[in-house]
Amino acid sequence: MGLNAQKRLRTTISYCILVFWSFILLFPMYWVGITSFKNAIDMSIKATYIPFVDFQPGLHAWRYLFVDRLTWFLDPFMNSVIVAFVSSTIALVIGSSAGYALARFDYGGRNNSIVLGFMSQRMFPGALFILAFLVMFRELGLLDTRLSLIIVYSSGAIPFIVWVMRDFFEGLPVEIEESAMIDGANRLGVLFRIAMPLAAPGLVAVFVLSLIGAWNEYLVALTLTFREAITIPLFMTMQVSQTGYTEWWNMSAISLVSVIPVVAAGMALEKYITGGLTFGALKG
């Protein structure tokens, strides 16, 4: 076999592997997609795979969600939006300021230890926190409030942001900041007018990653909230435990509404997100 033929064979096998794995990843999402257009009858006799061939798709699940029961679904949806955005914004401001400080100032030669101290939080199992959080927020009278989730999620995202952003700021040229300061700018101005805009790709990556983390979180939400402040994941599981019977088409429509925004954001910012994910992991 010539070198060229060998190379072509390798490329063909590579594409086969990639297409196969893409299909494995696609199938469950495809299934949720078509189920949201199914009727009860399409799910009670046999498995149906292809719309218009196996079954007649209908919009009733979507109508149910957006017309009949909009208010029922809107509360948890808004809880998720508010909790995710507020906690990620707080974490971004506090975490990236600390990351900047650790990149630019000297803390008695202990900068690396401080960063490691932040990261040690990732080693601790979530199970260790839920019991303490339950008692803490109960004592504070904050159970079943969005505030409790915002506090927990922002503190959960800060270490990762500090870690990634410190390296990001270290990669920026310090000369621009120096000349701005000679021109009379103070540190706060330098951080928000010069360093932050230059670090925008990194900030976007860590912001979206913490947004997704808060949006999808389940264990803490299950422990701290139960009625008023529930987020979408909790709302979904509660639908079934209440009725004992699952309306899969409605659940599928809700799933899509909750999944599509974050997946779209993540995939649109693929370059930064992959960078944030792998970089955040590799620097350890």
Added chain:
Amino acid sequence: MATEPQIYPSKRFRFEIKDNLWKWIFLLPAVAIILILLAVPVVWTLYAAFTDLHLYRIGDFETEFVGLANFEKLMSNRSFWRTARNTVVFMLGVVPAQLIIGLTVALALNNITRGQKLFRTWFLMPLMVSPVVVSFIVGRMLFQEDIGPINDILRNLGFEGVPWLTSPTWAMVALMAIDVWQWSSFMILMLLAALQGVPPDLHEAARVDGANQLQSFWRITVPLIMPITMTALLIRIIDAFKVVEIIMVLTGGGPGQATESVTLAIYRTGVKGGDLAFGSSQAYFLLIVLMIFGGAYLVLTRRAMGKD
């Protein structure tokens, strides 16, 4: 520094005083938040593990120190060891599978140029999807025993339908499949980053020296991607030890206790059952296992790689 401008000495001095203030204003909020929300739970849970604290009795009864009683109870608690065993089995099932899939797909991705970005973007998708949706909605539909598509396809291929959620073994397999579906992408992207760091001329040089592709892979690629692979594996192992959400919503730990993980046991004991003391001792057990394991792993892999 010699290159620093010396034109405005007095002004520079003023900046430094201000900077000394900013230095703390920027750092302290983060430190304070992490100290309160990390250190307080860690210390409080340690305290609780040595008491008889119970959620429904807080404030009504004096909390008493019970010494090591909770840990003694833990050691002889069969149900807890069952969950420990389940967690280890889960980890041993998912991590090697993710490594093999991750390496295969990353090598394939590294092999192509056209469409690489497209595949990379698509492979990011499962990492963005909530575990509740993956496990609860997708998992329950796909693994339905009577009319779920997986059993339907198996039957059409001439196999028997599998009792996914009613058989202890198959329920575990279903959970593993969900975790592999979701987290293989992490391995793929990490290993792709590692492979892209291997200089191509090394392979070229090896080929000129008469090495075949397999030799070139084992002698050049594998050692060079080893550090990142080891880091990625450690992250996945620790995450697998902490598994809880997909189990809660797919099987609830069942049938029986066949798929209950340590973290699910802690939730059940401490949050649902209100036995904060016993739950805390379980949480500390998990933490200590993770720390010993993580520490040993780091020492051993560093030593092994130092020898290479």
